[in-house]
Amino acid sequence: xxxxxxxxxxxxxxxxxxxxxxxxxxxxxxxxxxxxxxxxxxxxxxxxxxxxxxxxxxxxxxxxxxxxxxxxxxxxxxxxxxxxxxxxxxxxxxxxxxxxxxxxxxxxxxxxxxxxxxxxxxxxxxxxxxxxxxxxxxxxxxxxxxxxxxxxxxxxxxxxxxxxxxxxxxxxxxxxxxxxxxxxxxxxxxxxxxxxxxxxxxxxxxxxxxxxxxxxxxxxxxxxxxxxxxxxxxxxxxxxxxxxxxxxxxxxxxxxxxxxxxxxxxxxxxxxxxxxxxxxxxxxxxxxxxxxxxxxxxxxxxxxxxxxxxxxxxxxxxxxxxxxxxxxxxxx
Numbered sequence: 001x002x003x004x005x006x007x008x009x010x011x012x013x014x015x016x017x018x019x020x021x022x023x024x025x026x027x028x029x030x031x032x033x034x035x036x037x038x039x040x041x042x043x044x045x046x047x048x049x050x051x052x053x054x055x056x057x058x059x060x061x062x063x064x065x066x067x068x069x070x071x072x073x074x075x076x077x078x079x080x081x082x083x084x085x086x087x088x089x090x091x092x093x094x095x096x097x098x099x100x101x102x103x104x105x106x107x108x109x110x111x112x113x114x115x116x117x118x119x120x121x122x123x124x125x126x127x128x129x130x131x132x133x134x135x136x137x138x139x140x141x142x143x144x145x146x147x148x149x150x151x152x153x154x155x156x157x158x159x160x161x162x163x164x165x166x167x168x169x170x171x172x173x174x175x176x177x178x179x180x181x182x183x184x185x186x187x188x189x190x191x192x193x194x195x196x197x198x199x200x201x202x203x204x205x206x207x208x209x210x211x212x213x214x215x216x217x218x219x220x221x222x223x224x225x226x227x228x229x230x231x232x233x234x235x236x237x238x239x240x241x242x243x244x245x246x247x248x249x250x251x252x253x254x255x256x257x258x259x260x261x262x263x264x265x266x267x268x269x270x271x272x273x274x275x276x277x278x279x280x281x282x283x284x285x286x287x288x289x290x291x292x293x294x295x296x297x298x299x300x301x302x303x304x305x306x307x308x309x310x311x312x313x314x315x316x317x318x319x320x321x322x323x324x325x326x327x328x329x330x331x332x
Contacts (some may be wrong), residue, residue: 003332004081004208005208007081007082007085007208007332008081008204008205008208008210010085011081011084011085011088011200011201011204012201012204012223014085014088014089014092015088015197015200015201015204015224016197016223016224016227017088017092017227018088018091018092018095018107018111018196018197018200019194019196019197019224019227019228019231020227020228020230020231020234021092021095021096021099021107021231022095022107022193022194022196022197022228022231023050023053023227023228023229023230023231023232023233023234024099024231024232024234031045031046031048031049031182031185031186032282033178033182033250033254033255033258033259033286034178034179034181034182034255034259036250036255037175037178037250037251037252037255038175039174039175039176039178039179039182039252039255040178040179040182045182046232046233047233048179048182048183048186049182049186049189049232050229050230050232050233051186051229052183052184052186052187052189052190053186053187053189053190053194053225053228053229053232054190054225054226054228054229055187055190056186056187056188056189056190056191056194057190057191057194057195057221057224057225057228057229058221058222058225059190059191060191060195060270061195061198061215061216061221062195062270062271062272062273063191063192063195063196063199063269063270063273063274063275064195064196064198064199064202064216064221065199065202065214065215065216065273066132066136066199066273066274066275067111067112067195067196067198067199067200067203067275068199068202068203068206068214068216069129069132069203069214070129070132070133070135070136071112071115071116071119071128071129071132071133071136072115072119072127072128072129072203073129074202074203074206074207074214075206075207077119077122077123077127077203077207078122078123078127079122079123079329080203080204080207080208081204081207081208082118082122082325082328082329082332083115083118083119083121083122083207083325084115084118084200084203084204084207085328086114086118086121086321086322086324086325086328087111087114087115087117087118087200087321088111088114088200089321089324089328090110090113090114090117090118090317090320090321090324091107091110091111091113091114091317091321093320094110094114094313094316094317094320095107095110098309105279105309105310105313106140106277106279106280106310106313107193107196107277107279108140108193108196108275108276108277108278108279108280109140109277109310109313109314109317110313110317111196111200111317112136112140112275112314113313113314113315113316113317113318113321114317114318114320114321115200115321116128116133116314116318116321117317117318117319117320117321117322117325118321118322118324118325120318120322121321121322121323121325121326122325122329135274136274136275139269139272139274139275139276140275140276140277140280143265143266143269143276143277143280143281143284144277144280144281144283144284144310145284146265147261147262147265147280147281147282147284147285147288148284148285148287148288148291149288150261150264150265150285150288151257151258151261151262151284151285151286151287151288151289151292152288152289152291152292153288153292154257154260154261154289155253155254155257155258155288155289155292155293156292158253158256158257159292159293162253170252170253171251171252171253172252173252174251174252174253174255174256175252177252177256178252178255178256178259181255181256181259181260181263182259184259184260184263185259185262185263185282186232187263188262188263188266188267188270188278189266189278190225190228191266191267191270192266192269192270192275192276192278193228193278194224194225194227194228195224195270195275196275197224197227197228198216198220198221198224199216201220201224202214202216202217202220205217205220250286254286254289254290254293257285257289258282258285258286258288258289259285261285261288261289262278262281262282262284262285262286265281265285266278266281277310279310280310283303283306287303
């Protein structure tokens with residue numbers, strides 16, 4: 001097996017591993033509210049999320065095309081195989097570290113920061129497609145702000161609509177509704193997050209002359225969908241605990257408001273072919289709902305720690321990917 005083919009195979013395996021880890025790392029966010037309110041038992045939530053993630057991943061490819069060409073040019077990237085492999089190693093390492101400590105960091109930030117860092121290490125700052133990267137960065141920055149605002153507004157509307165209803169009856173009704181919103185949440189997660197690995201594999205195929213267009217091969221789409229669904233089935237209980245309990249005390253009505261708000265933002269970004277951090281969006285929508293309900297009811301200390309991790313992820317993963325690139329470039 002020649003070196004180029006060997007590295008390409010390693011990249012495909014690494015991208016599927018990234019998608020698998022993304023499944024238990026990020027999908028926990030999608031079902032955290034429904035588990036914490038006991039709308040769904042953990043086992044049932046995991047099964048539902050796995051199925052809906054798989055369906056979502058097979059529905060769209062626009063975000064994957066943005067990842068393929070929006071950060072670097074796949075047709076001209078220097079030493080593209082090593083760049084992509086370095087980015088995957090960096091992103092996977094960051095995901096595993098934050099998962100171990102139960103920190104809901106962003107897989108999107110990790111992989112995008114890693115691609116940037118490895119590309120700069122390979123060819124300098126001129127290798128970055130700044131127009132595309134700027135567009136991606138804006139979507140990553142604005143989406144959690146919009147999620148917070150929409151979460152605040154949606155729960156404010158709920159408070160007005162259901163102010164005269166019995167709390168017990170409302171909770172029972174919203175628990176049933178939350179099964180639907182949790183499924184919708186997991187579906188939208190699949191439509192956006194699974195595509196990032198699809199874009200990486202396609203980027204590697206183009207860089208190594210195994211693929212000639214930006215179109216995502218169906219086998220790539222299917223394998224990434226399966227990897228994420230399998231990862232989801234493993235679960236991510238540490239992240240569920242942080243998102244579902246440590247930000248605020250979630251009731252069924254607030255869980256539905258958070259699910260609807262975040263899922264709408266994620267699906268809207270998918271239609272626009274923009275990658276967003278599902279972690280950021282879901283957590284921010286919960287914060288918005290909590291602020292609308294009762295400012296003091298939100299654990300702002302946990303929120304600050306999460307925001308700090310979000311900010312650190314891009315530069316930290318970029319630096320680590322650059323280091324990995326220099327190491328791999330030396331030994332390969």
